[in-house]
Amino acid sequence: MNKLKLIIRREFIAKVRNKSFIIMTFLSPLIMVAMFALVAFLMKKNDEKIKEIVYVDSSGLFTKKDFKDTKTIKYQDFTKLGLEATKKKVEAGNYYGVLYFPKQDSLEVLAKSIEFYSKESPGLNTIENIESNVNNRLRHIKMNLLGINIEKINASRIRSNIKMFNFSGEQSSKLINGLKIGVGTIAGYLLMMFVIIYGNSVMRSVIEEKTSRIIEVIVSSVKPFQLMLGKIIGNASAGLLQFFIWGVLLLILYGVGVSVLGLNASEIPSAEHIAVAQQAAKPDQIHTIIQEILKLPLVSLFFLFVFYFIGGFMLYSSLYAAVGAAVDNETDTQQFMMPIIMPLMLAMYVGAFTVINDPHGPISVIFSYIPFTSPIVMLMRVPFGVSWWEIAISMSLLFLTFLAVVWIAAKIYRVGILMYGKKPTYKDLWKWIRYSG
Structure with missing residues (x-):
């Protein structure tokens, strides 16, 4: 356990002390704000x-x-x-x-x-x-x-305005449903980007240590399983810290823009702002909208987001680490990337075309149970209300699959990190998994 802590600490410190990490941590929010400002300016000019x-x-x-x-x-x-x-x-x-x-x-x-x-x-x-x-x-x-x-x-001609209730008598609105869709979509998209960015970081870290032969010294005193798990947790911790800093800086920049520069986000035309304006034109619905926003399970959403965020990243990072251990350079990783990226893309497509239309339909439910798609699909379903037992099943399957994938990836890792000069195939990976020596 002490060795695992040392590995996590080493990976975390190495990551956060990296110049590019520090620069992008503080520069990315400025770039994002500048991009939104540019888009708003161009739309206004248009x-x-x-x-x-x-x-x-x-x-x-x-x-x-x-x-x-x-x-x-x-x-x-x-x-x-x-x-x-x-x-x-x-x-x-x-x-x-x-x-x-x-x-x-x-x-x-x-x-x-x-x-x-x-x-x-x-x-x-x-x-x-x-x-x-x-x-x-x-x-x-x-x-x-x-x-x-x-x-x-x-x-x-007459226009209807259907009021929506659940069986307990609580009223909802189309605006709140749109808000739920937006929350779930953003959460799923952030997770996918996080996995791709920091999963590649784990993979590159393994490749660098393997090509520099440092890994041969490290594995003499640390088990490959501990080394791989330490790298995953260390990189995940650095990534979460970076995301947290981004969130704080974006809030600060927004506050500065509103108070000092006189910027107003509502000036940016979008479907959501148009919907808000239409709802605001009806004073009798404002109270209902505020109530519905407050009734959103914000605390549950936060903790579920953290769980699936970390769980999904850990699951995919173990695959990235295994790929990094199996190859000698990033060029050789391309043949193994598609099976990793495909479930993420599938989850986003299912969320965009199925969960939005029917969050409680059979396809949405099934894909929210499958561990390789559940981190994204379940995050999109949660704002619409999901039973505790469904969440429990999804979490359990995700955790068990993570353990199984780590075990399989560790088998690839312990053989692959010492293999040089050969471009591995899927057949080689299968042999390494079955290897019991």
């Missing part, structure tokens, strides 16, 4: 650019009121000028493009013969805005031809 679209209507069916101007798109009527003259004027001027409606015998033919000319390829939002205006006008004309009363159709 919104300031107004696209003036002119239209030439030879069909006689459209007027200026049929085109709704937006913050970034404005419409002008150049019908009297004619198509060719309009195209020359637009091409020589600052207008964005020309929308042309030819004269046709039927609406169906007209709908398929509308033309748009521009100096550059239009973006998706621009085309959708044009098509939306055109389709609305053509639809109204078609309804009039069919004798349908448009006023009655518009008057018949």
